[in-house]
Amino acid sequence: MQLEAEDYAAILAVLESVASSQDTRDYATRVSAGLYQLLPCRGASCTEVDAAGRRVVSEPAPPFPPGWIAQYGPAFEKYAWQHPLFERLVAGERVGPLSWSIDGADSAFADTELYRAFYEPNGVRRQVVLIFPTVEGTSIVISIDCAAEHPCGERESAVLATIAPLLENSYRLVRRAAGRSPWPVAEARPAGAPAGLPAPIDVDPRDGLTIDDAQLRAHKLLRAAGLTTRQSEIALMVASGAATSQIALSLGISPGTVRKHLEAVHATLGVSSRAAVAATVMRVVHPEAAGILAHPVLAR
Known part of the structure; x- marks a missing residue:
């Protein structure tokens, strides 16, 4: 639809x-x-x-x-x-x-x-x-x-x-920023219960960052659009609604560094606002929405 x-x-x-x-x-x-x-x-x-x-x-x-x-x-x-x-x-x-x-x-x-x-x-x-x-x-x-x-x-x-994918990305962002979850901690698994398997990872040789399977497809599509792994990560966070300060805290970098990455994201994607970055991320991940996401209401 x-x-x-x-x-x-x-x-x-x-x-x-x-x-x-x-x-x-x-x-x-x-x-x-x-x-x-x-x-x-x-x-x-x-x-x-x-x-x-x-x-x-x-x-x-x-x-x-x-x-x-x-x-x-x-x-x-x-x-x-x-x-x-x-x-x-x-x-x-x-x-x-x-x-x-x-x-x-x-x-x-x-x-x-x-x-x-x-x-x-x-x-x-x-x-x-x-x-x-x-x-x-x-x-x-x-x-x-x-x-x-x-x-x-x-x-x-x-x-x-x-x-x-953006809700999952937001959860990870909030989880990192908040530290331990305030929800009750899971009890130890019963003896003999199968342990959870680690998520597959992918490594971008351009900067050595690892990407877990939850966001692998979105990262690959954004890298195909010309972004580096770090820029893809920041673009996904922007599309998840994160502010510059939240992105900086989550990634352990300065707000100034985030802004420099965002300038590169804007230049590569040909956009000039955070809303347009978010719309472009959605369009890349969901190409069927290409026409809708070019609407002026999403390009402000």
Whole structure:
């Protein structure tokens, strides 16, 4: 689905808010609130899941009503393994965005205890889900809940597909700046539980920087556009909504050095503003959006 120029402008606004997060819990709150405002859904949530330690910490929008966790939490914990994406979550895979729907190929899910005890009472008939692993061995699960009155569709998937690498980049940026996550630390894995595998890395011989698999594709596309690895990293951070001071703190360099890199980014990409850098990054990573991202509202 082709998004509109206004969609991309709204995505940039969400990313700018997320980049202002004080810590990873604040990040989760801002992600949920931003997506809930951006998409006409029943609810949005950003959740840290430790599948091995059986720990879930969620920041939903709108917030859970009083007594909600006590009422529905036990059922979710007991039957979570029945979720259509559970095996991929346990494996620590990067997922999505993918969706399940009881009105489509996943109709059998409607007969599970998890659906009847958790999703059905809350009116959820479909979800669009994005999952990415963290360095702590947990996973961040971002989900859009869809109901009969908010059926969701291609736009939700298109928005999440566009924003996914930038949300993951923002999480890593906030995580670095905040130090230890204020969310409860994951408990030790049970004896015999499989250890998480290190993410593959790629090295750019021009400057020796390593890039983990989460951003490998975006980096390669930006390097193909003429940026060095460091410039690609900074361009991705700008597209994630990060300010110069945040980029400097995250990378351990001075704000002046960041500005010099940004001057090179502007010259290479042929743009003159941070918004235009962000739009160009989205266009490079999502070439189907080329026409929309040239819209004046994104080139200011």
